[in-house]
Amino acid sequence: MWNTVSRRAGVRNLSRRASILALMILAACTPPLSFEYLDISCSVGEGQQYYQGETVALDFSITPGRGETERSIVLTEGGLSRSPVFTWEGRTLHIRPLTGWKKGEHYGLSLDGKIPMEDGRTYTARVLRGFIYGLEGNEFTLVSSAMEHDSLVFRFSKTPDVTSFATLFSLNPGMDYYCDFLGAEVRITPKSPWQINTLYTWTIKGIASGDGYLMKREYSGVFSGPGDLEVPYALELCPVDRSLGQPYLWKRGTGLDRNLENGQGIGFIFSKPMDHGSLRSGISFYPSIKGYFEEAGEHAVVFFPEEDYRLETEYRVTLSQLVKDSLGLSLFEEARFYFTSAGRYLELERVTLDSRADSLLPGGVLQDHLLTPSAPPSLGVTIAFSSAIPQANRKGAADAVSLSALFPASALNPALASARWEDGGAVLSLLYENLSPSGAGIDNYYQIKIVSGKQGPVNGAGEYLKEDLWYVFRIY
Numbered sequence: 001m002w003n004t005v006s007r008r009a010g011v012r013n014l015s016r017r018a019s020i021l022a023l024m025i026l027a028a029c030t031p032p033l034s035f036e037y038l039d040i041s042c043s044v045g046e047g048q049q050y051y052q053g054e055t056v057a058l059d060f061s062i063t064p065g066r067g068e069t070e071r072s073i074v075l076t077e078g079g080l081s082r083s084p085v086f087t088w089e090g091r092t093l094h095i096r097p098l099t100g101w102k103k104g105e106h107y108g109l110s111l112d113g114k115i116p117m118e119d120g121r122t123y124t125a126r127v128l129r130g131f132i133y134g135l136e137g138n139e140f141t142l143v144s145s146a147m148e149h150d151s152l153v154f155r156f157s158k159t160p161d162v163t164s165f166a167t168l169f170s171l172n173p174g175m176d177y178y179c180d181f182l183g184a185e186v187r188i189t190p191k192s193p194w195q196i197n198t199l200y201t202w203t204i205k206g207i208a209s210g211d212g213y214l215m216k217r218e219y220s221g222v223f224s225g226p227g228d229l230e231v232p233y234a235l236e237l238c239p240v241d242r243s244l245g246q247p248y249l250w251k252r253g254t255g256l257d258r259n260l261e262n263g264q265g266i267g268f269i270f271s272k273p274m275d276h277g278s279l280r281s282g283i284s285f286y287p288s289i290k291g292y293f294e295e296a297g298e299h300a301v302v303f304f305p306e307e308d309y310r311l312e313t314e315y316r317v318t319l320s321q322l323v324k325d326s327l328g329l330s331l332f333e334e335a336r337f338y339f340t341s342a343g344r345y346l347e348l349e350r351v352t353l354d355s356r357a358d359s360l361l362p363g364g365v366l367q368d369h370l371l372t373p374s375a376p377p378s379l380g381v382t383i384a385f386s387s388a389i390p391q392a393n394r395k396g397a398a399d400a401v402s403l404s405a406l407f408p409a410s411a412l413n414p415a416l417a418s419a420r421w422e423d424g425g426a427v428l429s430l431l432y433e434n435l436s437p438s439g440a441g442i443d444n445y446y447q448i449k450i451v452s453g454k455q456g457p458v459n460g461a462g463e464y465l466k467e468d469l470w471y472v473f474r475i476y
Contacts, residue, residue: 062117351381367472
Protein backbone atom coordinates (compact mmCIF):
# COMPACT_ATOMS: atom_id res chain seq x y z
CA MET A 1 0.00 0.00 0.00
CA TRP A 2 2.73 2.44 0.85
CA ASN A 3 4.62 1.55 -2.24
CA THR A 4 1.61 2.21 -4.33
CA VAL A 5 1.08 5.57 -2.82
CA SER A 6 4.72 6.29 -2.99
CA ARG A 7 4.77 5.30 -6.64
CA ARG A 8 1.84 7.60 -7.39
CA ALA A 9 3.53 10.46 -5.59
CA GLY A 10 6.64 9.94 -7.67
CA VAL A 11 4.58 10.09 -10.83
CA ARG A 12 3.02 13.38 -9.71
CA ASN A 13 6.42 14.84 -8.98
CA LEU A 14 7.71 13.79 -12.39
CA SER A 15 4.72 15.44 -14.12
CA ARG A 16 5.23 18.66 -12.19
CA ARG A 17 8.89 18.80 -13.17
CA ALA A 18 7.96 18.32 -16.88
CA SER A 19 5.46 21.21 -16.73
CA ILE A 20 8.03 23.53 -15.25
CA LEU A 21 10.54 22.54 -17.94
CA ALA A 22 7.93 23.24 -20.67
CA LEU A 23 7.19 26.68 -19.22
CA MET A 24 10.89 27.44 -19.12
CA ILE A 25 11.25 26.48 -22.81
CA LEU A 26 8.19 28.59 -23.77
CA ALA A 27 9.54 31.54 -21.85
CA ALA A 28 12.77 31.27 -23.78
CA CYS A 29 10.92 31.41 -27.17
CA THR A 30 8.31 34.19 -26.45
CA PRO A 31 9.10 37.91 -25.81
CA PRO A 32 8.33 38.89 -22.29
CA LEU A 33 4.96 40.52 -21.80
CA SER A 34 5.11 44.35 -21.50
CA PHE A 35 2.55 46.96 -20.69
CA GLU A 36 4.76 49.85 -22.03
CA TYR A 37 2.99 52.21 -24.48
CA LEU A 38 4.53 53.34 -27.83
CA ASP A 39 4.44 57.12 -27.98
CA ILE A 40 5.03 58.91 -31.33
CA SER A 41 5.36 62.69 -31.38
CA CYS A 42 5.30 64.74 -34.66
CA SER A 43 6.87 68.14 -35.30
CA VAL A 44 3.61 69.11 -37.04
CA GLY A 45 0.89 69.45 -34.41
CA GLU A 46 -2.63 68.11 -34.84
CA GLY A 47 -4.76 70.78 -36.54
CA GLN A 48 -1.71 72.87 -37.45
CA GLN A 49 -2.41 74.55 -40.79
CA TYR A 50 1.04 75.89 -41.70
CA TYR A 51 4.48 74.44 -41.25
CA GLN A 52 7.93 75.59 -42.34
CA GLY A 53 10.50 73.19 -40.91
CA GLU A 54 13.25 71.71 -43.04
CA THR A 55 11.81 68.25 -42.32
CA VAL A 56 8.82 66.69 -40.60
CA ALA A 57 10.17 64.82 -37.58
CA LEU A 58 8.59 61.71 -36.01
CA ASP A 59 10.02 60.90 -32.55
CA PHE A 60 9.42 57.33 -31.30
CA SER A 61 9.51 56.50 -27.59
CA ILE A 62 10.67 52.98 -28.51
CA THR A 63 13.20 52.33 -31.24
CA PRO A 64 11.27 50.98 -34.26
CA GLY A 65 12.46 48.84 -37.14
CA ARG A 66 13.61 51.41 -39.70
CA GLY A 67 12.79 49.63 -42.95
CA GLU A 68 9.27 48.63 -41.90
CA THR A 69 8.59 52.11 -40.52
CA GLU A 70 9.69 53.84 -43.74
CA ARG A 71 7.53 51.54 -45.85
CA SER A 72 4.49 52.46 -43.73
CA ILE A 73 4.81 56.21 -44.40
CA VAL A 74 2.96 57.96 -47.26
CA LEU A 75 3.80 61.57 -48.29
CA THR A 76 1.49 63.50 -50.65
CA GLU A 77 1.94 66.87 -52.37
CA GLY A 78 -1.10 68.57 -53.82
CA GLY A 79 -3.01 65.29 -53.43
CA LEU A 80 -0.41 63.27 -55.37
CA SER A 81 2.00 60.78 -53.84
CA ARG A 82 5.61 61.95 -53.68
CA SER A 83 8.84 60.10 -52.98
CA PRO A 84 10.13 60.99 -49.50
CA VAL A 85 13.71 61.19 -48.26
CA PHE A 86 14.30 59.63 -44.79
CA THR A 87 17.00 60.56 -42.30
CA TRP A 88 17.34 58.88 -38.86
CA GLU A 89 18.78 60.40 -35.73
CA GLY A 90 18.45 57.72 -33.09
CA ARG A 91 14.72 57.17 -32.53
CA THR A 92 13.81 60.29 -34.55
CA LEU A 93 12.88 60.00 -38.21
CA HIS A 94 13.18 63.13 -40.42
CA ILE A 95 11.07 63.25 -43.61
CA ARG A 96 11.17 65.62 -46.58
CA PRO A 97 10.13 65.40 -50.29
CA LEU A 98 12.74 64.19 -52.72
CA THR A 99 12.08 67.24 -54.95
CA GLY A 100 12.02 69.69 -52.02
CA TRP A 101 9.20 71.59 -50.35
CA LYS A 102 7.02 73.96 -52.36
CA LYS A 103 5.87 76.98 -50.44
CA GLY A 104 2.12 77.37 -50.40
CA GLU A 105 1.55 73.76 -51.44
CA HIS A 106 -0.71 71.34 -49.50
CA TYR A 107 1.05 68.30 -48.02
CA GLY A 108 -0.18 65.16 -46.29
CA LEU A 109 1.79 62.74 -44.11
CA SER A 110 0.47 59.43 -42.79
CA LEU A 111 1.86 56.55 -40.73
CA ASP A 112 -0.77 53.85 -40.30
CA GLY A 113 -0.26 50.18 -39.50
CA LYS A 114 1.58 47.68 -37.36
CA ILE A 115 5.19 48.58 -36.77
CA PRO A 116 7.72 46.09 -35.31
CA MET A 117 10.21 47.37 -32.79
CA GLU A 118 13.88 46.45 -32.77
CA ASP A 119 13.30 44.23 -29.68
CA GLY A 120 10.67 42.21 -31.58
CA ARG A 121 7.56 43.73 -30.10
CA THR A 122 4.88 45.04 -32.53
CA TYR A 123 2.71 48.08 -32.04
CA THR A 124 -0.17 49.53 -34.01
CA ALA A 125 0.65 53.13 -34.90
CA ARG A 126 -1.42 55.89 -36.48
CA VAL A 127 -0.18 59.41 -37.25
CA LEU A 128 -2.05 61.67 -39.74
CA ARG A 129 -1.04 65.25 -40.57
CA GLY A 130 -2.08 67.73 -43.25
CA PHE A 131 -0.59 71.21 -43.66
CA ILE A 132 0.39 74.02 -46.04
CA TYR A 133 4.11 74.47 -46.28
CA GLY A 134 5.26 78.00 -45.47
CA LEU A 135 4.24 80.84 -43.19
CA GLU A 136 0.64 81.89 -42.68
CA GLY A 137 -0.30 85.12 -44.46
CA ASN A 138 2.15 84.61 -47.32
CA GLU A 139 -0.32 83.28 -49.87
CA PHE A 140 0.54 84.20 -53.46
CA THR A 141 -2.59 85.43 -55.24
CA LEU A 142 -3.66 87.59 -58.17
CA VAL A 143 -5.15 90.78 -56.79
CA SER A 144 -6.44 92.38 -60.01
CA SER A 145 -6.23 92.47 -63.78
CA ALA A 146 -7.13 95.35 -66.09
CA MET A 147 -6.47 96.95 -69.49
CA GLU A 148 -4.51 100.19 -69.13
CA HIS A 149 -3.39 102.16 -72.20
CA ASP A 150 -3.35 99.12 -74.50
CA SER A 151 -1.46 97.05 -71.89
CA LEU A 152 -2.84 94.10 -69.92
CA VAL A 153 -1.81 94.77 -66.30
CA PHE A 154 -1.71 92.15 -63.50
CA ARG A 155 -1.20 93.01 -59.82
CA PHE A 156 -0.24 90.25 -57.38
CA SER A 157 -0.08 89.96 -53.61
CA LYS A 158 3.71 89.74 -53.91
CA THR A 159 6.39 89.90 -56.58
CA PRO A 160 6.13 86.98 -59.04
CA ASP A 161 9.08 84.92 -60.18
CA VAL A 162 10.03 86.17 -63.65
CA THR A 163 10.90 82.79 -65.16
CA SER A 164 7.83 81.12 -63.66
CA PHE A 165 5.46 83.77 -65.04
CA ALA A 166 7.09 83.84 -68.48
CA THR A 167 6.79 80.06 -68.72
CA LEU A 168 3.30 79.47 -67.36
CA PHE A 169 1.35 82.56 -68.44
CA SER A 170 -0.70 81.86 -71.59
CA LEU A 171 -2.50 84.15 -74.04
CA ASN A 172 -4.84 82.99 -76.79
CA PRO A 173 -4.74 83.78 -79.65
CA GLY A 174 -1.00 84.03 -79.24
CA MET A 175 1.02 87.07 -80.27
CA ASP A 176 4.41 88.63 -79.56
CA TYR A 177 4.45 90.95 -76.57
CA TYR A 178 6.73 92.76 -74.14
CA CYS A 179 6.55 91.63 -70.51
CA ASP A 180 7.56 94.27 -67.96
CA PHE A 181 7.96 93.34 -64.27
CA LEU A 182 7.49 96.22 -61.85
CA GLY A 183 7.57 94.68 -58.37
CA ALA A 184 4.22 92.98 -57.78
CA GLU A 185 2.93 94.33 -61.12
CA VAL A 186 3.31 92.68 -64.51
CA ARG A 187 2.49 94.62 -67.68
CA ILE A 188 1.81 92.82 -70.99
CA THR A 189 2.18 95.13 -74.01
CA PRO A 190 1.75 93.76 -77.56
CA LYS A 191 4.57 94.38 -80.04
CA SER A 192 1.92 95.08 -82.68
CA PRO A 193 -1.58 96.39 -81.91
CA TRP A 194 -4.18 94.06 -80.47
CA GLN A 195 -6.19 92.58 -83.31
CA ILE A 196 -9.45 94.36 -83.90
CA ASN A 197 -12.74 92.58 -83.25
CA THR A 198 -10.83 89.73 -81.57
CA LEU A 199 -11.60 88.05 -78.24
CA TYR A 200 -8.52 87.17 -76.17
CA THR A 201 -8.31 84.80 -73.20
CA TRP A 202 -5.49 84.62 -70.67
CA THR A 203 -4.63 82.05 -68.01
CA ILE A 204 -2.32 82.18 -64.97
CA LYS A 205 -1.76 78.81 -63.35
CA GLY A 206 0.88 77.26 -61.11
CA ILE A 207 3.31 80.18 -61.08
CA ALA A 208 5.54 80.94 -58.09
CA SER A 209 6.36 84.14 -56.28
CA GLY A 210 9.83 85.55 -56.10
CA ASP A 211 10.27 84.11 -52.59
CA GLY A 212 9.10 80.67 -53.70
CA TYR A 213 5.40 80.57 -52.74
CA LEU A 214 3.21 78.62 -55.14
CA MET A 215 -0.01 80.12 -56.50
CA LYS A 216 -2.71 77.60 -55.58
CA ARG A 217 -5.58 79.02 -57.62
CA GLU A 218 -5.93 79.14 -61.36
CA TYR A 219 -6.92 82.55 -62.76
CA SER A 220 -8.28 83.34 -66.19
CA GLY A 221 -9.91 86.23 -67.93
CA VAL A 222 -11.28 87.51 -71.24
CA PHE A 223 -10.85 90.82 -73.03
CA SER A 224 -11.38 92.06 -76.57
CA GLY A 225 -9.19 93.95 -78.98
CA PRO A 226 -10.34 97.28 -80.38
CA GLY A 227 -13.76 97.19 -81.98
CA ASP A 228 -13.97 98.56 -85.52
CA LEU A 229 -16.65 97.89 -88.11
CA GLU A 230 -15.67 100.60 -90.62
CA VAL A 231 -13.70 99.01 -93.44
CA PRO A 232 -10.96 101.29 -94.87
CA TYR A 233 -10.90 102.23 -98.54
CA ALA A 234 -8.93 104.47 -100.89
CA LEU A 235 -10.59 107.87 -101.25
CA GLU A 236 -8.38 109.17 -104.04
CA LEU A 237 -5.22 108.59 -106.09
CA CYS A 238 -3.70 111.77 -107.50
CA PRO A 239 -0.39 113.26 -108.73
CA VAL A 240 1.90 114.79 -106.10
CA ASP A 241 4.66 117.33 -106.73
CA ARG A 242 7.57 117.81 -104.39
CA SER A 243 10.39 120.34 -104.63
CA LEU A 244 13.54 120.03 -102.58
CA GLY A 245 12.84 121.29 -99.08
CA GLN A 246 9.21 122.05 -99.91
CA PRO A 247 6.04 120.32 -98.67
CA TYR A 248 4.01 118.06 -100.89
CA LEU A 249 1.75 119.67 -103.46
CA TRP A 250 -1.29 117.44 -103.79
CA LYS A 251 -3.21 117.80 -107.04
CA ARG A 252 -6.51 116.78 -105.50
CA GLY A 253 -9.28 116.27 -108.00
CA THR A 254 -6.82 115.44 -110.80
CA GLY A 255 -6.82 111.79 -111.77
CA LEU A 256 -3.64 109.90 -112.62
CA ASP A 257 -4.67 108.91 -116.14
CA ARG A 258 -2.92 111.06 -118.80
CA ASN A 259 -1.95 113.55 -116.07
CA LEU A 260 0.98 111.91 -114.30
CA GLU A 261 4.29 113.37 -115.43
CA ASN A 262 7.81 112.04 -114.93
CA GLY A 263 9.14 112.90 -111.48
CA GLN A 264 5.68 113.26 -109.96
CA GLY A 265 4.67 111.00 -107.13
CA ILE A 266 1.45 109.03 -106.76
CA GLY A 267 -0.56 110.06 -103.72
CA PHE A 268 -2.87 107.60 -101.94
CA ILE A 269 -5.50 109.07 -99.63
CA PHE A 270 -7.53 106.72 -97.42
CA SER A 271 -10.73 106.99 -95.44
CA LYS A 272 -9.04 106.16 -92.10
CA PRO A 273 -5.64 106.29 -90.36
CA MET A 274 -3.60 103.51 -91.94
CA ASP A 275 -0.87 101.06 -91.01
CA HIS A 276 1.90 102.42 -93.24
CA GLY A 277 3.88 99.20 -93.09
CA SER A 278 0.95 97.39 -94.68
CA LEU A 279 0.77 100.01 -97.44
CA ARG A 280 4.36 99.30 -98.45
CA SER A 281 3.69 95.58 -98.69
CA GLY A 282 0.13 95.76 -100.02
CA ILE A 283 0.49 98.28 -102.89
CA SER A 284 1.99 97.00 -106.15
CA PHE A 285 2.43 98.23 -109.74
CA TYR A 286 2.33 96.39 -113.04
CA PRO A 287 4.53 96.95 -114.97
CA SER A 288 6.74 97.38 -111.92
CA ILE A 289 8.16 100.80 -111.05
CA LYS A 290 11.29 101.34 -108.99
CA GLY A 291 10.58 103.76 -106.18
CA TYR A 292 9.85 104.28 -102.49
CA PHE A 293 6.99 105.26 -100.18
CA GLU A 294 6.87 108.24 -97.84
CA GLU A 295 4.30 108.75 -95.10
CA ALA A 296 2.13 111.82 -95.55
CA GLY A 297 0.07 111.89 -92.38
CA GLU A 298 -2.10 109.19 -90.81
CA HIS A 299 -4.44 108.89 -93.80
CA ALA A 300 -2.02 109.16 -96.72
CA VAL A 301 1.15 107.87 -98.33
CA VAL A 302 3.07 108.97 -101.46
CA PHE A 303 4.96 106.74 -103.88
CA PHE A 304 7.89 108.48 -105.56
CA PRO A 305 9.34 106.78 -108.65
CA GLU A 306 13.09 106.45 -109.15
CA GLU A 307 12.71 106.11 -112.90
CA ASP A 308 10.58 107.62 -115.65
CA TYR A 309 7.13 106.27 -116.32
CA ARG A 310 6.89 104.26 -119.52
CA LEU A 311 5.42 106.22 -122.41
CA GLU A 312 1.87 105.43 -123.50
CA THR A 313 1.84 102.32 -121.29
CA GLU A 314 -1.13 101.43 -119.14
CA TYR A 315 -0.19 100.76 -115.52
CA ARG A 316 -2.22 98.77 -113.03
CA VAL A 317 -2.08 99.76 -109.36
CA THR A 318 -3.26 96.99 -107.00
CA LEU A 319 -4.23 97.49 -103.37
CA SER A 320 -4.40 94.00 -101.90
CA GLN A 321 -6.10 92.95 -98.68
CA LEU A 322 -2.70 93.17 -97.00
CA VAL A 323 -3.48 96.88 -96.78
CA LYS A 324 -4.82 97.57 -93.28
CA ASP A 325 -5.85 100.50 -91.18
CA SER A 326 -4.05 101.44 -87.97
CA LEU A 327 -6.18 98.97 -86.01
CA GLY A 328 -5.47 96.09 -88.37
CA LEU A 329 -8.73 96.01 -90.35
CA SER A 330 -8.14 95.04 -93.99
CA LEU A 331 -9.71 96.39 -97.14
CA PHE A 332 -13.04 94.76 -97.88
CA GLU A 333 -11.65 93.46 -101.17
CA GLU A 334 -8.73 93.96 -103.51
CA ALA A 335 -8.88 97.30 -105.34
CA ARG A 336 -7.36 98.05 -108.77
CA PHE A 337 -6.71 101.36 -110.50
CA TYR A 338 -5.43 101.99 -114.05
CA PHE A 339 -3.57 104.92 -115.53
CA THR A 340 -1.39 105.93 -118.46
CA SER A 341 1.20 108.62 -117.82
CA ALA A 342 1.03 112.03 -119.44
CA GLY A 343 4.10 111.28 -121.59
CA ARG A 344 3.73 110.78 -125.35
CA TYR A 345 6.24 109.42 -127.83
CA LEU A 346 8.39 111.96 -129.59
CA GLU A 347 7.56 112.16 -133.29
CA LEU A 348 9.28 113.37 -136.45
CA GLU A 349 7.25 115.96 -138.31
CA ARG A 350 9.41 115.74 -141.42
CA VAL A 351 12.73 114.59 -142.85
CA THR A 352 13.82 116.51 -145.96
CA LEU A 353 16.89 116.46 -148.25
CA ASP A 354 18.63 119.65 -149.29
CA SER A 355 16.07 122.35 -150.01
CA ARG A 356 13.24 120.06 -151.08
CA ALA A 357 9.95 120.59 -149.31
CA ASP A 358 8.74 117.02 -149.74
CA SER A 359 9.41 114.85 -146.70
CA LEU A 360 10.93 111.42 -147.10
CA LEU A 361 8.73 108.45 -146.36
CA PRO A 362 9.99 106.11 -143.61
CA GLY A 363 10.06 102.35 -143.66
CA GLY A 364 12.31 101.60 -146.61
CA VAL A 365 10.12 103.22 -149.31
CA LEU A 366 12.44 103.79 -152.28
CA GLN A 367 12.75 107.44 -153.35
CA ASP A 368 14.97 109.37 -155.74
CA HIS A 369 16.88 112.54 -154.98
CA LEU A 370 18.88 114.80 -157.28
CA LEU A 371 21.86 116.27 -155.46
CA THR A 372 22.37 119.98 -155.47
CA PRO A 373 25.41 120.64 -157.65
CA SER A 374 28.49 121.07 -155.51
CA ALA A 375 32.06 120.01 -155.48
CA PRO A 376 32.60 117.66 -153.87
CA PRO A 377 29.01 116.29 -153.86
CA SER A 378 27.18 117.04 -150.59
CA LEU A 379 23.77 116.32 -149.10
CA GLY A 380 21.80 118.34 -146.55
CA VAL A 381 19.43 116.45 -144.22
CA THR A 382 16.86 118.37 -142.16
CA ILE A 383 14.92 116.67 -139.32
CA ALA A 384 12.03 118.43 -137.59
CA PHE A 385 10.91 117.00 -134.21
CA SER A 386 7.45 117.35 -132.68
CA SER A 387 9.00 119.15 -129.68
CA ALA A 388 12.30 120.82 -128.88
CA ILE A 389 15.33 118.88 -127.76
CA PRO A 390 17.03 120.52 -124.74
CA GLN A 391 20.64 121.59 -124.96
CA ALA A 392 21.85 118.74 -122.76
CA ASN A 393 20.31 116.13 -125.06
CA ARG A 394 21.25 117.55 -128.44
CA LYS A 395 24.59 115.87 -128.97
CA GLY A 396 23.04 112.47 -128.19
CA ALA A 397 20.19 113.24 -130.58
CA ALA A 398 22.58 114.17 -133.40
CA ASP A 399 24.68 111.04 -132.76
CA ALA A 400 21.50 108.93 -133.07
CA VAL A 401 21.16 110.01 -136.74
CA SER A 402 23.33 108.25 -139.32
CA LEU A 403 23.65 108.33 -143.13
CA SER A 404 25.32 105.33 -144.79
CA ALA A 405 25.76 103.71 -148.21
CA LEU A 406 23.33 100.87 -148.67
CA PHE A 407 24.17 99.51 -152.15
CA PRO A 408 26.44 98.72 -153.92
CA ALA A 409 29.58 98.06 -151.90
CA SER A 410 31.51 100.42 -154.17
CA ALA A 411 29.38 103.40 -153.02
CA LEU A 412 31.24 105.83 -150.78
CA ASN A 413 30.18 106.23 -147.15
CA PRO A 414 29.43 109.90 -146.47
CA ALA A 415 31.11 111.93 -143.76
CA LEU A 416 29.27 114.38 -141.47
CA ALA A 417 30.55 117.86 -142.19
CA SER A 418 28.35 119.91 -139.82
CA ALA A 419 25.34 119.83 -137.52
CA ARG A 420 23.30 122.74 -136.25
CA TRP A 421 20.08 123.19 -134.31
CA GLU A 422 17.36 125.62 -135.25
CA ASP A 423 13.92 126.66 -134.09
CA GLY A 424 14.84 126.43 -130.39
CA GLY A 425 16.10 122.89 -130.74
CA ALA A 426 13.13 121.50 -132.63
CA VAL A 427 14.98 121.25 -135.99
CA LEU A 428 18.32 119.52 -136.68
CA SER A 429 20.20 120.33 -139.90
CA LEU A 430 23.02 117.99 -140.98
CA LEU A 431 25.42 118.34 -143.89
CA TYR A 432 27.15 115.26 -145.35
CA GLU A 433 29.99 115.05 -147.89
CA ASN A 434 31.77 112.30 -149.81
CA LEU A 435 28.78 110.72 -151.55
CA SER A 436 28.62 108.68 -154.77
CA PRO A 437 25.89 109.80 -157.19
CA SER A 438 24.37 107.21 -159.52
CA GLY A 439 25.68 107.14 -163.09
CA ALA A 440 27.34 105.04 -165.79
CA GLY A 441 24.74 102.36 -165.32
CA ILE A 442 25.32 102.09 -161.53
CA ASP A 443 22.59 103.13 -159.05
CA ASN A 444 23.81 104.17 -155.61
CA TYR A 445 21.42 103.81 -152.66
CA TYR A 446 21.74 105.47 -149.27
CA GLN A 447 19.91 105.09 -145.96
CA ILE A 448 19.16 107.53 -143.14
CA LYS A 449 18.63 105.80 -139.78
CA ILE A 450 17.36 107.46 -136.55
CA VAL A 451 17.68 105.44 -133.32
CA SER A 452 14.65 105.32 -131.00
CA GLY A 453 14.26 104.97 -127.21
CA LYS A 454 16.30 106.75 -124.60
CA GLN A 455 19.42 106.15 -126.70
CA GLY A 456 17.98 108.42 -129.39
CA PRO A 457 16.53 111.97 -129.34
CA VAL A 458 14.88 112.79 -125.99
CA ASN A 459 12.94 115.99 -125.30
CA GLY A 460 12.67 117.91 -122.04
CA ALA A 461 9.80 115.74 -120.78
CA GLY A 462 11.83 112.57 -121.26
CA GLU A 463 9.87 111.60 -124.37
CA TYR A 464 11.60 109.65 -127.12
CA LEU A 465 10.85 107.92 -130.44
CA LYS A 466 8.78 104.78 -130.17
CA GLU A 467 10.76 102.82 -132.78
CA ASP A 468 13.78 103.15 -135.04
CA LEU A 469 13.12 105.01 -138.30
CA TRP A 470 14.95 104.64 -141.59
CA TYR A 471 14.66 106.28 -144.99
CA VAL A 472 16.03 104.82 -148.27
CA PHE A 473 16.73 106.89 -151.37
CA ARG A 474 18.73 106.78 -154.59
CA ILE A 475 20.88 109.81 -155.43
CA TYR A 476 21.88 111.25 -158.83
